[in-house]
Amino acid sequence: MAVDGAPRTLLRLPLPQRITLRNFSLYQRTKTVHAEFERGVFCLAGANGLGKSTFLAALNFAACGVVAEPGRAFLRERDYYDDLIPYSASFFSGRITEGDREAAQVELEMTVGDREYRLVRGMFAPTGLREFSVLGPDGELDDYSDPAFDDSERHRHYEAALLADTGLEDFSQFVFLQLLVLTFDEERRLLFWDDRVAQSALFLAFGITPEQARLAESLQKTIDSADSLVRNVQWQATGVRRELEALQRATSGTPSGDRDLQREHERLEHRVDDAASNYGRLETAWRDSQVRLADSAATMRSAQAEYDTAYAERLKTRRHAHAHPLVSGALSGSGCCRHRRQPAGGGAMSALRFVAASSRSRCGRDIARTLATRGRTHCGLGRQS
Secondary structure (H helix, E strand, O other), rough: OOEOOOOHHHHHOOOOEEEEEEEEOOOOOOOEEEEEOOOOOOOOOOOOOOHHHHHHHHHHHHHHHOOOOOOOOOOOHHHHHHHHHHHOOOOOOOOOOOOHHOOOEEEEEEEEEEEEEEEEEEOOOEEEEEEEEEEOOOEEEOOOOOOOOOOHHHHHHHHHHHHHHHOOOOOHHHHHHHHHHHOOOOOOOOOOHHHHHHHHHHHHHOOHHHHHHHHHHOOOHHHHHHHHHHHHHHHHHHHHHHHHHHHHHHOOOHHHHHOOHHHHHHHHHHHHHHHHHHHHHHHHHHHHHHHHHHHHHHHHHHHHHHHHHHHHHHHHOOHHHHHHHHHHHHHHHOOOOOOOOOOOOOHHHHHHHHHHHHHHOHHHHHHHHHHHHEEEEEEOOOOOO
C-alpha cells in the first residue's frame, strides 16, 4: 500500500508455529503443554474454566510480553503498551504456584516472512527473554541465548529484529495489532466497537507514520475541545431560554408598568443574545480548525512527495569522488613527495587529506582511497621491487 504515491513495504505479521508451556501450574495433569499450529484453522475446545483464555493469553505474552487488561482504555499504541507492563508482570500469579514461579516459562516458535524466530520467556518477565534466536533463509543463525546477554538485552534484540522483518516502526504497534486486532477481545473492544482502535488500525493500514499520527491526534484534540465548548454553550443557552420562557409564562397578564419584571426580561434576553454570539464564535473556530487540519495534511503529503523525488534524483546523479574538480586537480598537480620540499599537491592536497581524514561520509572514504592509490603510484610504491 502507498501514501501519496510513495511506495511502502507491506506489513509482514508473525505466524505462530509451535508453543510449549512448561511448569504451568494451572494445567495440573502435565508439566508440559505443547501445541503446533498448522496452516488452516486451529480449534481449541473445552468446558468453561479449563484454561482456554489463559492459553491464548500465554501465546500473546510470549510474543508481546504483555496481556490485555480488562477495562484498560486505549488512546495510543505507546501509552497502551507501557500501561500493560506492570499489569502483565503479575497476571499469571494466580495461575502459577510459588513453587513453579522460577521454572515456569513459555517457548514460542514463529515465522516472519522467510525467517524463523524462537524465543523463551519467563512468565513474570514482560521485558526479558531467557532465550532468543533467528534463523534466516540461507541457514544463517543469529543466536542471542549466550549467557553474555542478559534477559533485557535479548528482548531489545528481539524488538529490533521484529520491526525490521515486519515493517512496523515501533514495538508498541505490534502489541496493538496482536492484542486488539488479531485476538478477539471478550469485552468487544475491537475495530467495530472502539473508534480509537479503528483509527490506529487505519493509520497502520494506510502507512501513516507515528509523527503524522501524533499531528492528526493533536488536531483532533483541538477539534474535540472546540466541540465541547460548543456543546457547553448550547446547554447554557437552553437553560437561559427555559428561564426566559418560564418568566414569560409567569408574567403573562401582569400590568405593563411592572418595571422590575421588564428589567429581568431584558437581562435574560441579553444573556440569550450573548450565548448565541458565543455559540457562533465557537462554531466558526471549530470550522477553522477543520480547515487547518486539511491544509496541514495536504502540506505534509506534498512535502513527502517532494522529498521522495529529490532523494531519487540524488541517487541517480551520484558521482565518484576522484571525478570532482578539486580532487582531480590536486592529483594531476602532485608529484613524488620525496623529490619536493613541499607536500605533494600543495595546499589543495593537504586540504583534501584533512577532509578525507576527518569525514565519516562515504564521499570522505572515497577521497581517502583515491589519494592513497594515486599517492603510491606517484611515489613508485605501486611498483614491484
